[in-house]
Amino acid sequence: MHLTTKRFQEVINQPSRKFSWSGKLYLRDGETIDFTDKEILKGTGYIQRSCSGSSELELGSVYASEFGLSLFTNMDRYRLERAQISLRYHLHFDDGNQESIPMGIFEVSEANRSKKRLELKGYDFMLRFDRPISISETFGTAFELLTFICERCRVQLGMSEAQVLILPNGTEMLSIYPEHDIETYRDLLHYLASTLGSVALIDRYGRLVLKQYGITPVTLIEAKHRFDSSVSDFKTYYTAINSTNMKTKLAEYYALEQDTGLTMNLGVNPFMQLGLTEKRERMCQRLLEAVSQISYTPFDATTIGNPSLDPADMIVHLYEREAVQGLITNIEYKINGKHRISGVGKNPNYAQSKSKHDKNLVGILNKIESEHLIVHSYSNSKAFDLSTEEIPIIRIDFASDKETEALFNASILLDVRTSTVENKKQVSLLPITSGSDPPVESIMYEMIEEKEVPTKVIVTFILNHERIDYHVPIETYSNGQHVLNLFHPLSNLQEKTMNSFSVMMCLESGNVHIEKDHAIAAISGQSLGTTEVWDGKLEMTEWWSKVTLNQGMLYQRKLLEGFQIGLHQPQANIFDESVSRYVPNGLALRGWKESVSTEVENV
Template identity: 40%
Template structure:
């Protein structure tokens, strides 16, 4: 249930209520159109959503919600392609204020113009995941897969990495089985949802959210809140799961005790094919534990409505023909603007499905097979997409790894595209600025003799002392001092020599450096020395195309092609989904991945058998090396004492 106040929950259950709807349309150009209750044609608006089919509860579903509305508006319908429509519900509380809750964000798919009205049909962001998926060699946790899908389809995630890792199976490393029916990112989410024991939906904020079924009711619906209602006479509950093994073409069956409920058939999940049988059992048992909380009574009811309810919410019905001791889960709903709120919970009858769930199924005719690449002349493509981000430094980091096996001695080609974010180290630059300063020649004048007007002192009023006394100073000829100064003009006696001086000034600054990124190809554990691409970049986003022809392939032999990267002068980051690669060639088959089993054989010296059993000293050194796309650590403890038995008599060494 969407979080609302206690006052809202109280007001929504009253016999009468006052509410209204509003909305907002935002075009791709950023133009916004607000509309209110008066702009909505009465009885035309609805929001429909579901998380299961029409007959039984399902896991991993990725249904899209649908919205339809008719507006009294003159908006140009051609501007509404891919426009966003947001709806809001406003309920009056007991104190007279209104509380607003969002009802979802939808993208317009159809806009039809009538004379006075505009009909809109829109869907939520789940349709964005209907994009072609090609990362069949992807390895990662469930968070890595969900993050990859959201980034590729431009949808935000409602839960963090810590939320996913806290779920059962949230930390398991998963890989996609080569033979699968995955076509879009939406298919990937479907299988990830199964592994997590829940279903995906787009929440009211337009973010991808994983929800699980629970057993705690969020509210009670009494008789006065229902117009009509019908309830089944059975209880839907699950005590077993069945998962198809592609190699054996049989269904692996896991159950609880007592096993007296329904069996959830997971079908052929490409994420549940690898690993030991014990690993697959643990994954399926975690799914079953999440599913075992389902203990619901299927129902169908028209209610007065509570817009805060969400898919997967558990509710309890009271009064009338309802069993107050049982709970039900909402698997589909339709909320009409200004009308009734229809709720529905589906489920299968355990008595009808009990016998079928106990049989091992031969699913050889039901397996989804890909095109047979083993036929001669067929072009096979093995693709890779990184599900985790990398940070590349001075040591080699494996960024691409593809396994393949040709059925004939043919040639293959490797193609790769990597988008990198470069962060170059700052480097200090220094230069010496040199320049010439020209000192021009100047004329040197004769120095004036003492006693001339040039040596007279001037008072503050700007007159000489003699002027202040009211007398004139006469020279030897009897003339005034002014005429004497004017008569003695300066005499040029020579010129200085023109000079040129050389000046040096040191200049120091810091600037963005360059990162040298070196790529290394490795084929079947052998480094390819003759071709190692290298790029030099400044800070920023860059991309590089990689290519290498692979010749002289041996038929029916598994090959591994790896690409390593290292950087000097800074660091390089490769974000999730920014590393795409493929190997293409004729008669390409799928190389079987490691199933998690390690076989060790050891031969020791013969043990002497006599009157007393004698032991030979055994020294053991065990080392581990884990080759993965992302560097991880592994540790194990080997006890210092080994037990060896002979003739049912264990002897310790």
């Protein structure tokens, strides 16, 4: 539940209250646009948040929140590409004051224009974690792993180290084994949240937080606060967990002495596979302690609305003076409308008999048969002179027949010519005299010393047209010849796809020359197929030098120039053409005559 004042909670539960909504649009060009209730089409605004599925409680869920609304505006919808929107709820008090709470920050994914309004739809920052993961093994504390995930996906972490340590298994050193099914950072976040007995959410400020299911009610919802509701006739509670051990290929069963409730299936968790058997048992027992504290009654209700409520909050419904606890797993805020909250859960009385084997997870692991190691090599066919602008030095296109991994290695011979700067300094010298000569004053001389400025080479990797900005090698060289060695792992290569890996290089100062065949590289791995047939796509890189206008060209008051790119069927032509051009003020350019011969060669 979002932290509010006591006065806010008193007024929000009154039969009559005055409130309003507002928001801000943050465009990619830096412009900020404010809007209020007047610009929102009535009945179109909503915010949906979830922390579990539609039938059963889950641990480690990573659901994204969604928003949608229509604005009366003439704004060009194309300006909203990659835009962000923040929404706020304002509760007005009788004395004229108001209390505002944030309702979330979202990224616009769809913007559709109708005649008079702009329809927007988007999701919170949870989708940023849908990036292919570049590692196969890692270890660290839970806080270190959360920080690592947030830095890679550019999402702020909304928890301190102390808040992570109090979570179940928050003090354990965690690691993952290389054979796992983690493909994205969102998968990694799912397993990490499950290990910590919590769910992953993006809070109202756009930060990642891990939250445990609430066990203490945060508010009371009476009959006068509900429009309609339905409550189950059973309580959902857990007395056991099921976790699969990949070493033994068995689903281990941990339960309380009074095992009468549901069993929460944790499946295969890569963070709970390595280490001693005692460590795995200790971690599972902590999760069992956390899960066994959950007890609630599933429900579904439409209420007058309390925007401070969040998923995973425990609330109390009052039915004919009977207090019934409910756990919110899904909540939908209607802008200027009703709010709908629900809590899903299964009936322990109809739960199937528990077994130590999970039919979905127990069995033989699918092993990939060994294959030959395939190497795609590269060597530069022309020389390069590096500058302050990035230029592609290496590019390798390759196909992956299966989901696989590969390694990139390169060795580049650099001919470095550093620049120098003059350093002037004053030096005091005494002339040579004999002992009988009278003392003389020192003579000041100005000395000029040339100081070498080291050359810094910056390397950027690009995989499938996406810059790898978390690993940018930088090397500093002195004058002479040097060897630059590069390495980068290529993880989660998709099945039956073409891949492209490029190396871009630039300088901060100095000059670097790479001779022909001095940049050699290779990508090696299994299940790497040969390149497919040409698909008709051309990729070109061209540099245009600056055009300097001299005084003679200024006589031409209108200087127009352009170029076109297109397909042309070559034909054998021989032509002879004479061109003369005259310009104002009596100046004439000499006519010239040029003969060009072209021929078509069959390839």
